[in-house]
Amino acid sequence: MKTMSRESPTDEKRFDVLGRMPRLRRMVLSRAFQPVLMLLLLAPFALAVTAGLLGTSAGNRNFGIVFVWIVWWALLMVLLVPGLGRFWCTVCPIPAPGEWIQRRGIIGGVAKLRTLGLRWPRRLRNMWLQNAGFLMLALFSTIILTRPSVSAAVIVGLTGTAVGMSLLFEKRTFCKYVCPIGGFIGLYSMVAPVELRVRDAQVCVDHRSKDCITGNENGYGCPWMVYPGKLDRNLDCGFCTECLKTCTMDNVVVNLRRPGTDLGKPVRGKRIDEAFKALIMLTCSIIYPAVLFGPWATVKAWAGIESLGGWLIYAAGFLAVTLVVMPGLFWLAVSRGQKRSCSGLTIRQAFNEYAHALIPLGLASWIAFSVGFALTNGSYALAAISDPLGWGWNLFGTREAGWTPYLSSTAPGIQAVILLCGLIFSVRTSLRVGFRHDPSGATTMQATSPVAVFLLACTLALLWLYLG
Amino acid sequence: MSENQRRPITARRVILLLVVLAVLLVPIPTFHTPHSRDVVIDASQFEYSPPRLNINRGDTVNVTLNASDVVHGFFLDGYEIDSRVEPGISQKFTFTADRSGKFRYRCSVACGPLHPFMIGELVVGPNEPVWRASALAVVAAAAVLLGARKRRMA
Ligand code: SF4
Ligand SMILES: [Cu+2]
Numbered sequence: 001m002k003t004m005s006r007e008s009p010t011d012e013k014r015f016d017v018l019g020r021m022p023r024l025r026r027m028v029l030s031r032a033f034q035p036v037l038m039l040l041l042l043a044p045f046a047l048a049v050t051a052g053l054l055g056t057s058a059g060n061r062n063f064g065i066v067f068v069w070i071v072w073w074a075l076l077m078v079l080l081v082p083g084l085g086r087f088w089c090t091v092c093p094i095p096a097p098g099e100w101i102q103r104r105g106i107i108g109g110v111a112k113l114r115t116l117g118l119r120w121p122r123r124l125r126n127m128w129l130q131n132a133g134f135l136m137l138a139l140f141s142t143i144i145l146t147r148p149s150v151s152a153a154v155i156v157g158l159t160g161t162a163v164g165m166s167l168l169f170e171k172r173t174f175c176k177y178v179c180p181i182g183g184f185i186g187l188y189s190m191v192a193p194v195e196l197r198v199r200d201a202q203v204c205v206d207h208r209s210k211d212c213i214t215g216n217e218n219g220y221g222c223p224w225m226v227y228p229g230k231l232d233r234n235l236d237c238g239f240c241t242e243c244l245k246t247c248t249m250d251n252v253v254v255n256l257r258r259p260g261t262d263l264g265k266p267v268r269g270k271r272i273d274e275a276f277k278a279l280i281m282l283t284c285s286i287i288y289p290a291v292l293f294g295p296w297a298t299v300k301a302w303a304g305i306e307s308l309g310g311w312l313i314y315a316a317g318f319l320a321v322t323l324v325v326m327p328g329l330f331w332l333a334v335s336r337g338q339k340r341s342c343s344g345l346t347i348r349q350a351f352n353e354y355a356h357a358l359i360p361l362g363l364a365s366w367i368a369f370s371v372g373f374a375l376t377n378g379s380y381a382l383a384a385i386s387d388p389l390g391w392g393w394n395l396f397g398t399r400e401a402g403w404t405p406y407l408s409s410t411a412p413g414i415q416a417v418i419l420l421c422g423l424i425f426s427v428r429t430s431l432r433v434g435f436r437h438d439p440s441g442a443t444t445m446q447a448t449s450p451v452a453v454f455l456l457a458c459t460l461a462l463l464w465l466y467l468g
Numbered sequence: 469m470s471e472n473q474r475r476p477i478t479a480r481r482v483i484l485l486l487v488v489l490a491v492l493l494v495p496i497p498t499f500h501t502p503h504s505r506d507v508v509i510d511a512s513q514f515e516y517s518p519p520r521l522n523i524n525r526g527d528t529v530n531v532t533l534n535a536s537d538v539v540h541g542f543f544l545d546g547y548e549i550d551s552r553v554e555p556g557i558s559q560k561f562t563f564t565a566d567r568s569g570k571f572r573y574r575c576s577v578a579c580g581p582l583h584p585f586m587i588g589e590l591v592v593g594p595n596e597p598v599w600r601a602s603a604l605a606v607v608a609a610a611a612v613l614l615g616a617r618k619r620r621m622a
Contacts, residue, residue, distance in 0.1 A: 297515030
């Protein structure tokens with residue numbers, strides 16, 4: 001049995017997980033694997049929506065708020081994305097109804113799609129809609145996080161859009177180009193120590209029938225419109241596991257790898273959308289703790305839409321910082337570095353490539369934020385599980401469980417350690433980009449240090465927000 | 469790797485370790501004689517006034533807590549103080565600020581939509597944790613940059 005898979009393109013060691021765990025492999029190769037996980041999640045998902053629509057308007061007593069924005073969010077940002085990359089996309093119930101309509105079945109329906117199956121317009125095949133969608137949610141996040149009906153409306157809206165798009169467009173067009181959650185999960189999944197790849201790209205080139213694209217009796221053609229033979233980063237792969245089932249050459253593997261292997265790889269074309277995704281996510285992860293956990297009540301009231309005028313000021317400031325100020329500062333850092341280096345990159349290319357260095361710190365910052373929020377408010381889950389709608393039920397006898405912040409004296413220390421790890425990881429990523437364009441290393445320091453200063457400044461801002 | 473290539477790396481590691489230890493452990497002297505302080509904190513939807521309290525380490529803090537609209541709570545992170553206050557009935561409690569750093573106080577009685585974000589800050593100075601963490605961030609960034617240069621240039 002092979003344990004270390006063959007040399008990968010980056011010459012780094014890989015550990016073939018399914019090769020080592022035949023039981024798990026059998027499960028994953030079953031056509032029922034993804035649908036069953038989705039069905040399992042559909043129940044709490046439906047409960048969250050029901051509670052949001054019908055339950056109490058007190059967010060902290062409503063399953064729809066507590067389980068989505070405290071439990072799910074913390075699991076997603078602290079465990080799933082950093083540990084398993086896009087695994088959430090494997091189990092996510094949001095696209096499930098639409099996908100099952102497309103397939104006319106839940107487990108192994110007809111392989112031919114019965115919906116319109118239009119191709120997504122070329123101009124929209126990027127992350128801009130996901131960026132815009134995320135910013136829209138972010139601008140309303142304070143009420144989404146606190147008002148059950150608004151939160152439920154967002155989930156219903158996302159699911160409705162997913163169903164609608166499944167009827168019109170092919171496969172997982174919604175997930176890949178529209179879903180605001182899928183966008184940042186994909187971005188940060190590049191840090192994860194897990195990947196789905198082909199063992200040997202040449203086998204794919206030589207393989208005529210390419211069952212992973214067409215699908216066969218063992219599974220569907222890739223719903224994410226990916227050709228596994230060319231897959232080289234987690235962002236593009238929805239981890240649906242279909243190609244593991246369809247590949248007739250046993251060429252698809254799930255590897256454990258060193259975290260962050262996808263970062264610092266060449267960015268194709270002139271796309272600047274992914275760089276903006278990284279900037280938007282990092283910036284929001286700084287704004288959120290300032291607004292939500294900070295002592296500035298006026299800003300909080302603006303964000304909570306207590307008056308339209310106030311919210312407009314907040315929205316304008318928010319968009320200016322995320323779309324102009326931070327990208328501008330990062331652009332300055334990158335261009336200053338490039339002036340003194342001999343990499344031969346245009347500023348725009350360098351901006352795209354060095355944006356990868358924002359990803360580990362951004363993820364660390366989201367982890368720090370989510371850890372703080374979950375430790376403080378996690379105890380609400382006890383009451384909410386016994387009384388999901390706030391109607392006075394007491395299913396598990398925990399309805400009266402009070403609010404108790406966990407680890408309130410150690411949380412800031414934990415957050416500081418997470419942020420410092422993110423900073424180190426990010427500076428290393430910037431160096432990786434620098435050395436790739438300047439193998440002699442002669443001017444790498446000049447090119448990278450302004451980026452490192454930018455990263456350090458973000459980290460210091462975060463440390464002062466959490467500890468200062 | 470040969471012996472003479474390995475040695476400078478070890479030396480640098482030792483230096484780095486010493487710097488990190490220094491950043492974490494060097495005592496920051498204070499010239500402050502502890503005394504007793506009276507503070508009044510007003511709780512209202514969804515803020516505390518004052519939003520930020522600065523205290524010196526060692527001070528004894530006598531808090532008078534008022535609520536001006538509905539019932540609120542006051543939970544102080546790190547000190548695990550929890551109090552509940554009804555409008556018109558002040559609460560009084562005392563604690564000694566024996567730990568430095570920033571500690572948030574949060575409402576512990578659900579008081580409306582933004583209740584989970586009804587937060588104020590107590591800063592017990594000198595705020596050693598934030599200074600040490602910041603210095604550590606600078607050391608970490610510099611160490612990664614300089615370490616990489618040495619590795620590549622060798
Ligand atoms: S079916 Fe397998 S070998 Fe063939 S192209 Fe797809 S992944 Fe490669
Ligand atoms: Cu309150």
